[in-house]
Amino acid sequence: MKKPSLFILAAVLSTAAWAQQENLGDTGGLASLRGVTPLQDTRPADDLKKFPREQALESDYVYQPPLIPHNIRNYEVSLNANKCLSCHSWKNAKEMGATKISVTHYVNREDAVLADMSPRRYFCLQCHVPQANAKPLVKNDFQRVDSLRQQ
Ligand code: HEC
Numbered sequence: 284m285k286k287p288s289l290f291i292l293a294a295v296l297s298t299a300a301w302a303q304q305e306n307l308g309d310t311g312g313l314a315s316l317r318g319v320t321p322l323q324d325t326r327p328a329d330d331l332k333k334f335p336r337e338q339a340l341e342s343d344y345v346y347q348p349p350l351i352p353h354n355i356r357n358y359e360v361s362l363n364a365n366k367c368l369s370c371h372s373w374k375n376a377k378e379m380g381a382t383k384i385s386v387t388h389y390v391n392r393e394d395a396v397l398a399d400m401s402p403r404r405y406f407c408l409q410c411h412v413p414q415a416n417a418k419p420l421v422k423n424d425f426q427r428v429d430s431l432r433q434q
Pocket residue numbers: 348349350351352353355358360366367368369370371379380381382407408411
């Protein structure tokens with residue numbers, strides 16, 4: 284089994300060496316929709332997006348994690364703290380005037396309902412994102428599912 288893997292390693296290394304020669308750290312002629320910046324240059328950061336409070340963030344399909352209708356800058360979600368739960372947990376939601384996390388957030392992957400938030404729902408931003416009022420980069424004809432479409 285040793286020979287084939289050595290062979291693959293050699294092939295990968297020679298391809299990498301070739302790629303380096305042909306493509307001297309540049310984008311290889313690829314133009315991005317966000318503009319062209321060769322890899323060796325540093326582009327100025329984009330302006331921070333605004334998350335307008337008044338925008339309606341309705342769902343487009345059933346079982347979509349609702350979009351976050353507020354700013355989340357500096358909200359820590361880590362081993363030590365979960366800022367989101369300080370408003371959205373069942374304990375705090377009422378007092379903070381926030382929607383409480385739904386029952387699905389208490390179910391673990393064995394389908395057992397836990398007494399506290401399921402670890403697989405802890406990192407809220409895996410599923411929920413704030414939506415900026417940004418111009419789409421690509422045209423999109425996506426239609427909301429019938430049951431959520433307003434006449
Ligand atoms: C200071 C309290 C507070 C914190 C912290 C907070 N939220 Fe919220 N959140 C709210 C309130 C209040 C609402 C209700 C809408 C509004 O007023 O903006 C809301 C709405 C939402 C909604 C929409 C719920 C729905 O039913 O459509 C989601 C999703 C959400 N927040 C996710 C998060 C996530 C993820 C975090 C952490 C990154 C977070 N929130 C942190 C107060 C908070």
